[in-house]
Amino acid sequence: MSNSIFCPACGSSEVNESVSTEFRQLTLGPEFEVHFSNYHCNICGEEGDFALKNDSVVSSAIKEAQKVFIRHTLEDFENSIPLVRIERAMELPFRTLNRWKSGDFSAASLALLRILKTYPWIIDVADHKYSKASSSMNLLQAAAKCLSSTLTESNLNMSISLENQPSAVTVRADISKGVPRIYSGQKLAAGG
Amino acid sequence: MSSEKQLEILKELVANCSVGLTKVFVMKGAMRTAEVDFGISQMDEVLKFIADGGLEQPRFINEKPWANNPEPAVKIMVCAWSFFSGSKFGYLAFFYQPKTGKWNIKSFKLNREQDTRNLAFKGLQELLDKGSSHE
Numbered sequence: 001m002s003n004s005i006f007c008p009a010c011g012s013s014e015v016n017e018s019v020s021t022e023f024r025q026l027t028l029g030p031e032f033e034v035h036f037s038n039y040h041c042n043i044c045g046e047e048g049d050f051a052l053k054n055d056s057v058v059s060s061a062i063k064e065a066q067k068v069f070i071r072h073t074l075e076d077f078e079n080s081i082p083l084v085r086i087e088r089a090m091e092l093p094f095r096t097l098n099r100w101k102s103g104d105f106s107a108a109s110l111a112l113l114r115i116l117k118t119y120p121w122i123i124d125v126a127d128h129k130y131s132k133a134s135s136s137m138n139l140l141q142a143a144a145k146c147l148s149s150t151l152t153e154s155n156l157n158m159s160i161s162l163e164n165q166p167s168a169v170t171v172r173a174d175i176s177k178g179v180p181r182i183y184s185g186q187k188l189a190a191g192g
Numbered sequence: 193m194s195s196e197k198q199l200e201i202l203k204e205l206v207a208n209c210s211v212g213l214t215k216v217f218v219m220k221g222a223m224r225t226a227e228v229d230f231g232i233s234q235m236d237e238v239l240k241f242i243a244d245g246g247l248e249q250p251r252f253i254n255e256k257p258w259a260n261n262p263e264p265a266v267k268i269m270v271c272a273w274s275f276f277s278g279s280k281f282g283y284l285a286f287f288y289q290p291k292t293g294k295w296n297i298k299s300f301k302l303n304r305e306q307d308t309r310n311l312a313f314k315g316l317q318e319l320l321d322k323g324s325s326h327e
Contacts, residue, residue, distance in 0.1 A: 008217035010262050011291040024233070038220060044260040046296075047220040052213055054223075055234040062233065 005050050007041035014042040015050060026062065028114050029069030034061045066110055067103050073113050074101045081123070086116070089127035137164050140171065151175060198252045201271055205286055208295050210243035212236065216295040225301035230277065238300060247275040247284065258287050266290070274303050281305075 006013050018038050025031050034057060039050035049055075074083060074097055083097040090112075100109050116122060121138040128134035144160040151158045156175055163170040208215040218226065218235045227233045232241055253272040261268050272285040285299035 006292065008292050008294040009219070009258075009260070009289055009296050011289065012262070024227075027231070043262045046260060048217065048223065049220070049235065050217075052235070055236050058233050 005039060007039070007044060007046060007050060008048075009046040010041060010044040012041055012043035015039045016042065017051075024061070026065040026069055028117060029072075030065050032061050032065040034058055066105070070100050070105055070110065070113060073117050077116070077120075086123055089123050091126070133164065136169065137162065140169060144171070144173075193255065195252055198255070198271060201288075202250060202252075202273060204288075205295050206242055206247070209239040212239060215293070216297065218297045218300065222297050222300040225299070229302040230280065230282070230300070238297070246277055247273070247282075248277060250275045250284075253283075270298060272299070274305070
């Protein structure tokens with residue numbers, strides 16, 4: 001029983017504290033543990049963090065999970081491309097990503113890395129100054145790859161090619177399930 | 193109570209949210225759903241969200257007496273509102289306790305009622321269903 005903590009709903013000091021350990025999942029990141037403080041009011045029955053302890057506990061647990069996410073995401077990128085290339089393409093000052101990796105990052109850093117992890121081809125779009133041709137081509141290629149993997153999961157084979165010409169982007173898809181073959185080709189307007 | 197008066201009460205909550213945790217409290221259940229449904233895991237963040245205009249197109253639903261009120265002689269009403277946040281349709285319920293001077297947020301969750309923005313599509317679907325039954 002605590003005498004200094006009041007129930008904000010009814011004003012009673014007849015409150016009991018309990019602590020529980022719960023697991024949370026960082027968006028695209030690791031699972032982490034939080035020790036939540038909870039008060040129960042013996043008069044009105046309402047519950048909550050009457051002592052306002054949880055915000056700082058959650059905040060520091062999230063921060064630690066974010067550090068792990070940033071480090072792992074950048075290490076994954078480093079396995080395929082040098083970080084300095086991402087920095088050049090995204091017009092970030094050099095060594096920025098290493099700074100993030102060592103724990104010096106912001107919420108905006110985190111948001112950018114989540115976007116890059118989900119749509120890594122945006123790095124190529126950025127490298128082409130976000131030109132309409134590059135953004136369309138990369139988007140179509142990503143869509144084709146996504147469609148292809150979905151069809152593969154359904155035991156269908158698909159090969160797809162994209163040709164970027166001045167007046168149009170030609171999409172050629174070959175979908176097959178053994179024999180006979182289904183074939184389709186479609187022309188889309190440039191930049192469409 | 194008139195809808196203008198209800199709106200005034202909501203505006204008062206929003207204004208108090210900008211003051212912070214000394215004025216507004218978010219209860220356990222509301223915190224849990226704020227995190228699960230809206231990705232907001234800290235009480236202070238819920239208040240900032242509300243204070244900074246996060247409740248889009250708020251619409252008054254109803255007001256009911258606070259069921260857990262230990263002093264029924266003092267009438268405390270819980271106001272319920274629906275709102276949008278992008279594609280999410282939310283539900284907010286709160287009351288003011290004069291004894292503690294605190295606004296208490298009882299619910300902050302996804303609204304299980306019909307999303308009014310989908311009503312037009314619902315009508316369209318009914319027409320399509322009707323059309324296909326005539327074929």
